[in-house]
Amino acid sequence: MPDATPEHTLLTPGPTPIHPRAMQALTRPMLGHMDPEVFALNREIQADLRVMYGTEESTFTALLAGTGSLGMEASFANLVEAGDEVLVCANGSFGRRMAEMAARYGARVRLVTAPLGEAINPDAVAAHLDGVRMVAVVHGETSTGVLNPVPEIARLVRQSGALLTVDAVTTAGMEPFHMAEWGVDFAYTGAQKCLSAPPGLAPVAISERAFARFAARRAPTPLWYCDFEGLRDYWEDHSYHHTVPVNLHYALHAALRAALDEGLENRQRRVQEVGAAIQTALAPLGFTSYVRRPEDRLPTVLALRLPEGFDDAGVRTALRERHISVTGGLGPTAGLIWRLGLMGETARPAPYLTLMHALEDILGERGLAGRFQDALAPVPA
Numbered sequence: 001m002p003d004a005t006p007e008h009t010l011l012t013p014g015p016t017p018i019h020p021r022a023m024q025a026l027t028r029p030m031l032g033h034m035d036p037e038v039f040a041l042n043r044e045i046q047a048d049l050r051v052m053y054g055t056e057e058s059t060f061t062a063l064l065a066g067t068g069s070l071g072m073e074a075s076f077a078n079l080v081e082a083g084d085e086v087l088v089c090a091n092g093s094f095g096r097r098m099a100e101m102a103a104r105y106g107a108r109v110r111l112v113t114a115p116l117g118e119a120i121n122p123d124a125v126a127a128h129l130d131g132v133r134m135v136a137v138v139h140g141e142t143s144t145g146v147l148n149p150v151p152e153i154a155r156l157v158r159q160s161g162a163l164l165t166v167d168a169v170t171t172a173g174m175e176p177f178h179m180a181e182w183g184v185d186f187a188y189t190g191a192q193k194c195l196s197a198p199p200g201l202a203p204v205a206i207s208e209r210a211f212a213r214f215a216a217r218r219a220p221t222p223l224w225y226c227d228f229e230g231l232r233d234y235w236e237d238h239s240y241h242h243t244v245p246v247n248l249h250y251a252l253h254a255a256l257r258a259a260l261d262e263g264l265e266n267r268q269r270r271v272q273e274v275g276a277a278i279q280t281a282l283a284p285l286g287f288t289s290y291v292r293r294p295e296d297r298l299p300t301v302l303a304l305r306l307p308e309g310f311d312d313a314g315v316r317t318a319l320r321e322r323h324i325s326v327t328g329g330l331g332p333t334a335g336l337i338w339r340l341g342l343m344g345e346t347a348r349p350a351p352y353l354t355l356m357h358a359l360e361d362i363l364g365e366r367g368l369a370g371r372f373q374d375a376l377a378p379v380p381a
């Protein structure tokens with residue numbers, strides 16, 4: 001191993017580079033998970049998460065000690081019982097992961113799908129809601145760069161009386177997310193995506209309706225670690241449940257503060273600006289949007305169809321040699337698309353300027369970096 005890791009440009013759709021304020025927070029001396037200072041920090045995290053998710057003042061928020069997938073699993077583990085009808089919107093690999101988890105907790109899963117690269121049609125959800133106890137949908141499907149119409153789906157689900165779980169991993173903190181206004185019951189994300197904190201925490205928000213469903217369970221959840229009541233014991237009553245990773249809490253607290261200091265609207269604008277400049281720079285080479293309908297495009301994961309005859313593997317290897325990570329397609333889209341991350345600290349001009357310079361060099365093309373810079377909105381004085 002070399003003793004100094006060279007500067008790396010991480011353009012993947014997660015993990016994202018750790019925010020400098022989060023990096024600094026990681027070096028704070030360790031405290032016990034039952035220390036009053038940690039409880040005070042946790043309270044600030046809970047308040048900031050309410051802002052990030054757009055919840056009511058009374059909504060319970062917390063961090064689960066695991067990655068985004070633990071947030072996903074906690075929903076099914078706490079809110080599903082054997083035999084429950086659960087409708088899962090699955091138009092990509094994370095939707096399919098939800099269906100797999102729901103089935104493992106005993107759900108009778110109804111799938112609503114869409115062709116790859118297309119959003120879920122709310123009419124298809126409406127047609128299958130009868131008798132459903134819970135609906136689960138991925139807001140932004142990372143595997144295809146598709147944004148699903150969560151507000152429309154939520155309106156239908158509210159009328160039906162079912163609970164609604166939303167995967168907010170590629171959206172909350174970077175794109176509009178309004179849990180209370182839309183009527184979402186369980187939302188989760190992963191620390192290393194839009195917040196640019198280290199991986200290992202899943203911020204969640206749980207509605208009162210979800211707690212009521214949990215309280216009416218016939219049997220305790222088989223997932224002791226993320227039992228809703230156990231979470232409340234620690235986060236609200238300050239009694240021991242398990243040892244939370246205090247150093248990761250420090251870092252997430254700093255990253256979340258940085259996001260709210262910047263302003264959620266400013267972050268949305270940053271994603272739009274950098275995304276548009278990337279497309280302007282790459283379009284003359286033959287890169288086009290993979291997601292056909294503009295309203296279905298997820299701003300934080302820019303899925304671009306590669307030009308005819310483009311050497312995907314060769315170019316990405318050459319980029320990797322220059323310490324630049326770019327993610328290709330998954331399964332059926334492998335070799336067909338690139339998925340450029342625009343979450344958290346990745347959605348900045350500097351890392352993408354590095355990419356443009358490297359591509360000029362690798363492809364023997366000129367003008368990419370210039371086009372990229374010209375396309376960026378001029379910085380106000």
Ligand SMILES: *Cc1c(COP(=O)(O)O)cnc(C)c1O
Nearest residue numbers: 067068069094140142167169190
């Ligand atoms: C990354 C991701 C997850 C899973 O998160 P992990 O932190 O890898 O467990 C879930 N859903 C979506 C949409 C994601 O992008």
